[in-house]
Amino acid sequence: MTSVTLHDLSFRLRFSRAEIVERVAEVARDIHADYADREPMFVVVVNGAMFFAVDLLRLVDVPCTMACIQASSYGAGMQSKGVVDFGGLMPNVHGKDVIIVEDIVDTGTTVRAIQAKLAEQLPRSIAVAAVVNKPAAHTEPVHVQYRCFEMESEFLVGYGLDYAGRGRELTDIYELIADVPTQTTETKSN
Ligand code: IMP
Numbered sequence: 001m002t003s004v005t006l007h008d009l010s011f012r013l014r015f016s017r018a019e020i021v022e023r024v025a026e027v028a029r030d031i032h033a034d035y036a037d038r039e040p041m042f043v044v045v046v047n048g049a050m051f052f053a054v055d056l057l058r059l060v061d062v063p064c065t066m067a068c069i070q071a072s073s074y075g076a077g078m079q080s081k082g083v084v085d086f087g088g089l090m091p092n093v094h095g096k097d098v099i100i101v102e103d104i105v106d107t108g109t110t111v112r113a114i115q116a117k118l119a120e121q122l123p124r125s126i127a128v129a130a131v132v133n134k135p136a137a138h139t140e141p142v143h144v145q146y147r148c149f150e151m152e153s154e155f156l157v158g159y160g161l162d163y164a165g166r167g168r169e170l171t172d173i174y175e176l177i178a179d180v181p182t183q184t185t186e187t188k189s190n
């Protein structure tokens with residue numbers, strides 16, 4: 001599929017399944033190299049990161065554990081609420097080498113809040129792995145050690161990313177087709 005329509009918006013293909021698979025394998029190799037002598041604990045931020053987590057954890061060839069957390073900063077549409085809600089149980093990460101698995105780091109608010117929450121339990125280390133990082137959109141300093149793709153500020157769907165709950169199941173990643181601005185011509189009258 002080269003384009004999809006979800007609710008009222010249309011999206012065009014940005015990263016194919018093949019490109020995603022290739023990048024996830026590279027990220028898995030990087031994590032494997034960095035954690036060869038450690039046993040990382042992957043903290044998967046559901047729902048968005050579950051697709052990435054399944055692919056990634058199967059390829060990271062080191063002993064590891066995993067847990068899921070729920071954190072949401074987005075409302076139903078595309079605007080961040082700027083406030084992070086946690087749901088469900090917090091895993092015990094005391095003394096662990098934690099890798100937060102996220103779908104996308106946009107403003108960085110969500111990841112910063114998760115890092116702060118997990119840090120209360122004194123893990124040994126915390127790193128971040130995301131499908132997409134949008135460095136230009138960060139409103140606070142956040143280091144994303146592992147990412148498959150870097151983007152500007154495009155709104156994306158697929159591979160776990162949703163628009164108002166839709167599109168997570170798409171195997172490729174699509175970007176929003178921006179509305180074509182209406183042409184305006186300035187006329188001067190004397
Ligand atoms: P942040 O707190 O602004 O970094 O936003 C993080 C969360 O916003 C992500 O986990 C996503 O759920 C959502 N989000 C940010 N950008 C996008 C996007 O381009 N497509 C879909 N969801 C997004």
Ligand code: MG
Binds near residue numbers: 047048049104
């Ligand atoms: Mg999310």
